Amino acid sequence: MSMKTQWDEAGENKSVTSPLSLIITAFGRVEDVRKTVTPELRSDKGESSLILIDLGGGQNRLGASSLAQVYKQLGETTPDVDSPAVLKGFYEAMQSLVADEKLLAYHDISDGGLFTTVTEMAFAGHTGVSVNLDSISYENQGSDIEVLFHEELGGVIQVRDTDKAAVLAVLAANGLAAMSHDIGSLNDSDSIIFTRNDAVVLENTRTEYRTMWAETTYQMQSLRDNPDCAKQEHEAKADTKDPGLNAKLTFDLNEDIAAPFILKGVAPKMAILREQGVNSHVEMAAAFNRAGFAAVDVHMSDILEGRLSLEEFKGLVACGGFSYGDVLGAGEGWAKSILFNDRARGEFETFFNRQDTLSLGVCNGCQMLSTLKELIPGTEHWPRFVTNKSERFEARFSLVEIQENPSAFFSGMAGSRMPIAVSHGEGHAEFANDAAVKAALASGTIAAQYVDNYGQPTMQYPNNPNGSPEGITAITSTDGRSTVMMPHPERVFRTVANSWHPDSWGEDSPWMRMFRNARKHIG
Numbered sequence: 001m002s003m004k005t006q007w008d009e010a011g012e013n014k015s016v017t018s019p020l021s022l023i024i025t026a027f028g029r030v031e032d033v034r035k036t037v038t039p040e041l042r043s044d045k046g047e048s049s050l051i052l053i054d055l056g057g058g059q060n061r062l063g064a065s066s067l068a069q070v071y072k073q074l075g076e077t078t079p080d081v082d083s084p085a086v087l088k089g090f091y092e093a094m095q096s097l098v099a100d101e102k103l104l105a106y107h108d109i110s111d112g113g114l115f116t117t118v119t120e121m122a123f124a125g126h127t128g129v130s131v132n133l134d135s136i137s138y139e140n141q142g143s144d145i146e147v148l149f150h151e152e153l154g155g156v157i158q159v160r161d162t163d164k165a166a167v168l169a170v171l172a173a174n175g176l177a178a179m180s181h182d183i184g185s186l187n188d189s190d191s192i193i194f195t196r197n198d199a200v201v202l203e204n205t206r207t208e209y210r211t212m213w214a215e216t217t218y219q220m221q222s223l224r225d226n227p228d229c230a231k232q233e234h235e236a237k238a239d240t241k242d243p244g245l246n247a248k249l250t251f252d253l254n255e256d257i258a259a260p261f262i263l264k265g266v267a268p269k270m271a272i273l274r275e276q277g278v279n280s281h282v283e284m285a286a287a288f289n290r291a292g293f294a295a296v297d298v299h300m301s302d303i304l305e306g307r308l309s310l311e312e313f314k315g316l317v318a319c320g321g322f323s324y325g326d327v328l329g330a331g332e333g334w335a336k337s338i339l340f341n342d343r344a345r346g347e348f349e350t351f352f353n354r355q356d357t358l359s360l361g362v363c364n365g366c367q368m369l370s371t372l373k374e375l376i377p378g379t380e381h382w383p384r385f386v387t388n389k390s391e392r393f394e395a396r397f398s399l400v401e402i403q404e405n406p407s408a409f410f411s412g413m414a415g416s417r418m419p420i421a422v423s424h425g426e427g428h429a430e431f432a433n434d435a436a437v438k439a440a441l442a443s444g445t446i447a448a449q450y451v452d453n454y455g456q457p458t459m460q461y462p463n464n465p466n467g468s469p470e471g472i473t474a475i476t477s478t479d480g481r482s483t484v485m486m487p488h489p490e491r492v493f494r495t496v497a498n499s500w501h502p503d504s505w506g507e508d509s510p511w512m513r514m515f516r517n518a519r520k521h522i523g
Contacts, residue, residue: 033496039107041125047161052181056152060142066112067149079152089174105158113149117156123210131184133196144201207240229390229461243453245500250415258516262292268314268522271298275334278321284490291515303344310351314522315358318365331367349375361484369484378478381440383429389467393425396465397499405447406480408521409514418510420487427466427486437469448474
């Protein structure tokens with residue numbers, strides 16, 4: 001129910017709920033997700049070049065292209081697979097180059113053409129690009145407009161200059177020599193420039209192009225969502241100095257502080273608590289198992305019907321998802337199934353008051369535990385979690401900073417700034433008033449805050465995806481034994497699960513530290 005679109009049409013409120021079923025038409029096996037190439041141009045890898053591989057062989061067919069549609073035309077001739085052998089050669093060449101780690105970036109050209117491809121790669125890499133079209137000199141090449149906007153099969157790759165000869169040799173060995181063109185490189189002027197014969201074909205700043213590129217999305221977002229949030233997101237694209245996502249750690253990423261406790265051969269039992277509609281429980285169990293716990297799948301019906309007792313567990317975690325389809329206020333419905341059931345209420349209250357336990361609530365589970373705060377000691381400063389200020393479901397990769405706080409999960413992590421997955425429709429931390437926000441900050445129980453790419457706590461969307469005051473997104477009890485947070489650490493505890501990460505990270509991401517902290521705390 002969180003994943004639906006709502007809008008007003010002629011004064012009438014309308015909505016469409018996303019379907020409950022998924023139809024998969026095709027999939028491909030990935031041998032090693034760590035060898036994945038994205039469109040992000042890398043400006044930190046030394047001198048590099050861009051190579052265009054045009055499988056259309058210079059035909060530049062514009063039929064049904066984005067350019068044609070902009071001019072309300074369909075066109076006559078569309079791109080096609082003229083030679084399966086050439087397409088196969090392209091696939092095998094790309095697989096070989098990816099396996100040998102010869103590619104820094106990759107983007108196909110079949111959705112918008114060469115111009116769109118290069119600009120999108122520049123946006124992702126926060127860099128300028130200079131493209132020279134001289135090498136694209138087919139006998140019937142057509143106009144520069146056709147060269148820049150045809151959507152034939154093919155791609156643009158970024159390679160180190162030291163690898164260029166080897167890359168071109170691989171392309172040639174797969175029958176692509178005549179279709180491969182060295183077209184340009186990165187520049188320091190933060191401009192995107194296309195030239196031919198020393199004359200400018202197109203030129204503008206990266207920021208100007210990006211603002212134009214996002215204009216349609218901005219207009220749609222203004223009508224569909226909170227217009228203030230839409231404006232904030234659009235205006236943020238004009239910041240030419242924005243460093244983008246980054247990370248700063250105040251602890252040793254490679255130190256396994258749980259190892260001495262794991263070697264004892266004792267695995268404390270951790271209840272991975274879930275309800276109808278809850279997800280991420282498998283990832284959560286994997287993270288706690290990796291840290292030396294024995295994760296146990298515990299459904300709420302096990303507690304309500306007396307099949308399991310929380311007295312046998314050292315910790316519990318309420319996982320994220322859509323309990324009861326969010327129709328009862330997301331996690332609040334889950335919490336009330338405990339508060340209004342004598343057996344469950346007694347189980348949880350006893351557990352929370354034991355001094356040897358830990359508890360964690362994430363996303364939907366964050367909302368659930370926050371609603372149970374009358375049962376949890378030291379949580380008088382905890383807020384409610386309500387609908388995002390953006391009025392939409394937020395699925396993003398956001399930046400947070402760990403604050404100095406007593407949480408057992410965040411011991412030794414204060415000052416660390418790390419990206420993390422967020423996925424929620426009701427993540428706005430709602431306090432009674434401004435005084436309550438100040439009291440929470442003064443209490444020292446704020447565990448994490450959303451920060452902008454400069455590292456400052458922020459209210460600006462989308463760096464703060466839900467509009468929580470002071471960017472508050474995690475809070476702990478005064479004794480540190482119970483912590484709730486809206487983002488999903490269990491979805492990014494392995495480095496490979498992060499959509500962006502520094503090259504220096506190994507198998508475990510920094511978020512693994514909080515699970516190992518829990519194991520160390522239990523002892």
